Amino acid sequence: MTSRTIQGQKNLQKINQASKDGIGGSPLRPDGALKVRGEFAYSSDMWHEDMLWGTALRSPHPRANILGVDVSEALKVPGVYAVLTHEDIPGEKYYGLEIADQPALAIDKVRYHGEAIALVAADHPETARRAVKKIKVEYEVLTPITTEEQCLDPETHGYVHEPHEYKSHAYGNVCHEQKLVSGLGVTDEVRALADVIVSGEYEVGMQDQAFLGPESGLAVPAEDGGVDLYIATQWLHVDRQQMAPVLDLPLEKVRLTLAGVGGAFGGREDLSMQIHACLLALHTGKPVKIVYARDESFFGHVHRHPARMRYEHGATRDGKLVFADCRIVLDGGAYASASPAVVGNAASLGHGPYVIPNVRMHAIALYSNNPSCGAMRGFGAVQAAFGYESQMDRLAEALGMDPVELRQLNAVTQGDFMPTGQEIDAPAPVAELLQRVKDMPLPPPLDLEHPDVRTLPGALSNTSHGEGIVRGVGYSVGIKNVGFSEGFDDYSTARVRLEVIGGEPVAMVHTAMAEVGQGGVTVHAQIARTELGVEQVTIHPANTEVGSAGSTSASRQTYMTGGAVKLAAEAVRHELLERGRHRYGWTQTDLSLVGGKVVSASAGVLISMVDLLGDDAVEQTREHHHRPTVPFDKETGQGFGHVQYTFCANRAVVDVDVELGLVKVVELTAVQDVGKALNPLSVVGQIQGGCTQALGLAVMEEIVVKDGKVRNASFTDYLIPTILDTPPIPVQILELPDPNAPYGLRGVGEAPTVSATPSIVAAIRQATGKALTRIPVRPEHLTDTL
Amino acid sequence: MEFLRPATWDEALAAKAEHPTALPISGGTDVMVEMNFDVHRPSAILDLNRITELAEWSGDGETVRLGAAVPYARIIEELSGPLPGLALAAHTVGSPQIRNRGSVGGNLGAASPAGDSHPALLAAGRDVFVEAESVRGSRLIPIDEFYLGVKRNGLEPDELIRAVRIPVADGPQQFSKIGTRNAMVIAVCAFGFALHPKDGTVGTGIGSAAPTPRRAVEAEEYLRGVLAERGLWESGELLGPEVVRRFGELVKAAASPIDDVRGTAAYRRHALAVMARRTLTWCWNDYRKQIRSAA
Numbered sequence A: 001m002t003s004r005t006i007q008g009q010k011n012l013q014k015i016n017q018a019s020k021d022g023i024g025g026s027p028l029r030p031d032g033a034l035k036v037r038g039e040f041a042y043s044s045d046m047w048h049e050d051m052l053w054g055t056a057l058r059s060p061h062p063r064a065n066i067l068g069v070d071v072s073e074a075l076k077v078p079g080v081y082a083v084l085t086h087e088d089i090p091g092e093k094y095y096g097l098e099i100a101d102q103p104a105l106a107i108d109k110v111r112y113h114g115e116a117i118a119l120v121a122a123d124h125p126e127t128a129r130r131a132v133k134k135i136k137v138e139y140e141v142l143t144p145i146t147t148e149e150q151c152l153d154p155e156t157h158g159y160v161h162e163p164h165e166y167k168s169h170a171y172g173n174v175c176h177e178q179k180l181v182s183g184l185g186v187t188d189e190v191r192a193l194a195d196v197i198v199s200g201e202y203e204v205g206m207q208d209q210a211f212l213g214p215e216s217g218l219a220v221p222a223e224d225g226g227v228d229l230y231i232a233t234q235w236l237h238v239d240r241q242q243m244a245p246v247l248d249l250p251l252e253k254v255r256l257t258l259a260g261v262g263g264a265f266g267g268r269e270d271l272s273m274q275i276h277a278c279l280l281a282l283h284t285g286k287p288v289k290i291v292y293a294r295d296e297s298f299f300g301h302v303h304r305h306p307a308r309m310r311y312e313h314g315a316t317r318d319g320k321l322v323f324a325d326c327r328i329v330l331d332g333g334a335y336a337s338a339s340p341a342v343v344g345n346a347a348s349l350g351h352g353p354y355v356i357p358n359v360r361m362h363a364i365a366l367y368s369n370n371p372s373c374g375a376m377r378g379f380g381a382v383q384a385a386f387g388y389e390s391q392m393d394r395l396a397e398a399l400g401m402d403p404v405e406l407r408q409l410n411a412v413t414q415g416d417f418m419p420t421g422q423e424i425d426a427p428a429p430v431a432e433l434l435q436r437v438k439d440m441p442l443p444p445p446l447d448l449e450h451p452d453v454r455t456l457p458g459a460l461s462n463t464s465h466g467e468g469i470v471r472g473v474g475y476s477v478g479i480k481n482v483g484f485s486e487g488f489d490d491y492s493t494a495r496v497r498l499e500v501i502g503g504e505p506v507a508m509v510h511t512a513m514a515e516v517g518q519g520g521v522t523v524h525a526q527i528a529r530t531e532l533g534v535e536q537v538t539i540h541p542a543n544t545e546v547g548s549a550g551s552t553s554a555s556r557q558t559y560m561t562g563g564a565v566k567l568a569a570e571a572v573r574h575e576l577l578e579r580g581r582h583r584y585g586w587t588q589t590d591l592s593l594v595g596g597k598v599v600s601a602s603a604g605v606l607i608s609m610v611d612l613l614g615d616d617a618v619e620q621t622r623e624h625h626h627r628p629t630v631p632f633d634k635e636t637g638q639g640f641g642h643v644q645y646t647f648c649a650n651r652a653v654v655d656v657d658v659e660l661g662l663v664k665v666v667e668l669t670a671v672q673d674v675g676k677a678l679n680p681l682s683v684v685g686q687i688q689g690g691c692t693q694a695l696g697l698a699v700m701e702e703i704v705v706k707d708g709k710v711r712n713a714s715f716t717d718y719l720i721p722t723i724l725d726t727p728p729i730p731v732q733i734l735e736l737p738d739p740n741a742p743y744g745l746r747g748v749g750e751a752p753t754v755s756a757t758p759s760i761v762a763a764i765r766q767a768t769g770k771a772l773t774r775i776p777v778r779p780e781h782l783t784d785t786l
Numbered sequence B: 001m002e003f004l005r006p007a008t009w010d011e012a013l014a015a016k017a018e019h020p021t022a023l024p025i026s027g028g029t030d031v032m033v034e035m036n037f038d039v040h041r042p043s044a045i046l047d048l049n050r051i052t053e054l055a056e057w058s059g060d061g062e063t064v065r066l067g068a069a070v071p072y073a074r075i076i077e078e079l080s081g082p083l084p085g086l087a088l089a090a091h092t093v094g095s096p097q098i099r100n101r102g103s104v105g106g107n108l109g110a111a112s113p114a115g116d117s118h119p120a121l122l123a124a125g126r127d128v129f130v131e132a133e134s135v136r137g138s139r140l141i142p143i144d145e146f147y148l149g150v151k152r153n154g155l156e157p158d159e160l161i162r163a164v165r166i167p168v169a170d171g172p173q174q175f176s177k178i179g180t181r182n183a184m185v186i187a188v189c190a191f192g193f194a195l196h197p198k199d200g201t202v203g204t205g206i207g208s209a210a211p212t213p214r215r216a217v218e219a220e221e222y223l224r225g226v227l228a229e230r231g232l233w234e235s236g237e238l239l240g241p242e243v244v245r246r247f248g249e250l251v252k253a254a255a256s257p258i259d260d261v262r263g264t265a266a267y268r269r270h271a272l273a274v275m276a277r278r279t280l281t282w283c284w285n286d287y288r289k290q291i292r293s294a295a
């Protein structure tokens, strides 16, 4: 083998040019074209010879005792292979993301509308559905516990989890509680320091993730007595951890492979049909597929916590915040799911990105007989942002100040302390984000003389030809944590392999990261290209053969698993260069891998990677841990609880038909600091998507629950924005590196979902003069016809 | 489940006579959704898609005979002139995919109070007829007698809808629909309005605000009276805010909406009054322009 050295600046320049598809580039998603063409295989498209179809019987009641379940008629239906109840569960009967309080199948009682009671496997989905209808359940229907008042008075209204069954760490019907006090707290003396005090009560409705790909998966029983599950999820390893004890199998016999995920947004953090499909598969010895129908999907996953919030803010005459007092009540529904983390976020981020010398906070999540709520994009922070940003506007009005200036005056910046006592030790350009969003050009003014009906509220529904239309503009900013907080070590693992395939150096990246649309697969390849100087990168299917990649949530995957890929790739590079040094006696310390070659900055190309690798692959596996955090003190909320903070500022321009209460968001501008845009196109996509989901919460998205019953479990009546509701979303990104993060990057996905909703509501308030203390804003709120 | 695919209209009628519980399917945009939701488990499905004449329309200058299966997309493209109210309504239906498949025949078959064709058909005048046919023969059901209850219509079990007969517009027509998003939305409530200068009447239709689509009869009568008494048809004078307001109030009074997940009864009443005022104003302005340019 020879080592040639190419000298000459020109050649070197060419070689030194990093791949345009490395980090900072915008290569397209590998699955993009397939998805657009409808050729991408989602989890619901899977098929296996001899497979059965599973389905669940679900409770029509939000709260009832189960007096008896008779499955005999269902078993008689030809084509039915199994009907299972909780009695057929071989192992543990309860599971849960943080607290194992949810039965895999209802035991003696149901706690929410849609809770699964029994399972059927049959040779055809229709047969399974018919058989489910033949299962006879005798219920003793109880009055559901659904309101805050009822939940907080269990003596009168009862317990969602009786005291002897209660598994969480609070009390009564409270699932989790977090208090926080900073500075002097909020006392009469502190209040007296403020010249102006504003208070308000705010309410957030129950938003749904509304992913398009329903819950689905395929469980295949294995010869070793274990099971292989192909599943659309957000975190393979934590699914397995919850499943194995219920299936009474050791972890290694429960093998998960990621199937095509059709959206997640937090809704796949909890288990849905995973255990059910595996129970049926293990029981029948046949592969079992489960695909939820749309209505079942609305019952089969957790939603965003509805919230009731009370805020009081005090400021000096010149606008400096003096104190904030806040109580946030989140309805967690029947089971804990992610409620503790949601409460933690609400409590620790619930005052927004502002310097407030004196703070008191009390956040709780309730147990109720409403649908369970858990993870959804921006959780805890989204609800609170509607509260504190509404308050900022109220305060600005009370002070006669410009709302953007008021925010800038109080904005946190690097070196400031959060009310938790945590120093913000990375860039926090909150005031600058606001300035930039304010300075972006406004869309052309309304032309009421010659309006284009299609662009007005109502659009082709033809409700206005200009009558009643008023324009409004609103601003907001938000804060979100990145990664899992409060002492959780949510590490990620990556395995990177480098070898010669077809005469070219090819990197293979293997992680268990759930690609749910966020673009991790694109970014992993970019990282491998940059770190290893190769063009060809293969992404191995995500499965449990490699260590955990943590959850695809909390804006953490690029940071955490991207970071692991970087570490593993660096280790591969190190090993390869060591091999070269060892073999060829290179002494240069300025070596890098570029364009498929080993390059010395001073001496030029030393060897091609193909020659250096020969037939030997180099493979390394690394774990990436973020810096440690600690739990918040239960009473004071103090503690270094968060890994990283992220900020986004928005401006919304809306047109409102003030007579009909119809809203058209005309433009929604976003400015966000992303630390480093690994893939600028994806980053803009994330921000635009996050803004759109925030728009949905602002003006239309709500699961309507009455007396514990879901009233709109369909896309006919759970409305999400269409393209006609989605305005242009100009995005400006700032790249101020965070020294603690790989490449200086900042998690991107959630910040706009936190910040954009309040800007839209602020704009509607400006147009209508209405107080608007509840989201989603409905036409009824704008026309006083509730 | 049997799947019947008649090749001709006569075969379809024969099949329906033989299987009166068979569920006809045209565009399938209601049928398939309801089957998916397990609302129907019909013994048989009667596919009308092979019968090409159902997807045709004809006109003699006075009346359009609209085949039951003509999709909304073609109504918008081909019939905006003679049937402006219906075409505006068609514009608001679902998405491009739904407008390519969905039909007025299907809307009538479903007879949902939220169907968008209905207010436009009601407003188009008293001479709108649903042409229902069976092996026993054909009959014309006046549109006012067609809607019997929530998702119930005046068809006999052996009957199919052949076409709808709608008078060609003799004056301006409008249609407005409220939805909580700007496209692809089932009406919270809707309103159709038409001026009929030929016989000096006006037409109205209320959608999604009563168990069936219905006419605002008193509002029609009031306005007909005012237009006649004040000679406004001839003069083309402005109606004045009081007339417009009163008309809106009467439309509102004609509705009997409920509270549901899509909206409150109070909002529906309120919105109907607003839509009534606006559509009346637009139509009257257009009418004034017409007679002034004719003068």
Ligand SMILES: Cc1cc2nc3c(=O)[nH]c(=O)nc-3n(C[C@H](O)[C@H](O)[C@H](O)COP(=O)(O)OP(=O)(O)OC[C@H]3O[C@@H](n4cnc5c(N)ncnc54)[C@H](O)[C@@H]3O)c2cc1C
Pocket (backbone or CB within 6 Å): B023, B024, B025, B026, B027, B028, B029, B030, B031, B032, B033, B048, B068, B069, B092, B093, B094, B095, B098, B101, B102, B103, B104, B105, B106, B107, B108, B109, B110, B114, B115, B116, B117, B159, B160, B161, B162, B184, B185, B186, B187
């Ligand atoms: C996503 C979506 C959005 C929608 N949006 C709207 C909307 O905005 N506004 C609206 O009004 N509707 C809407 N719909 C409902 C539907 O599209 C309309 O009602 C449409 O007019 C139905 O027409 P079709 O040809 O598809 O009917 P089909 O589904 O084929 O049939 C509907 C009913 O009519 C019966 N039927 C059909 N043809 C005949 C016939 N010739 N004789 C007798 N009975 C017959 C069928 O048996 C069935 O009961 C929407 C549907 C979907 C899926």
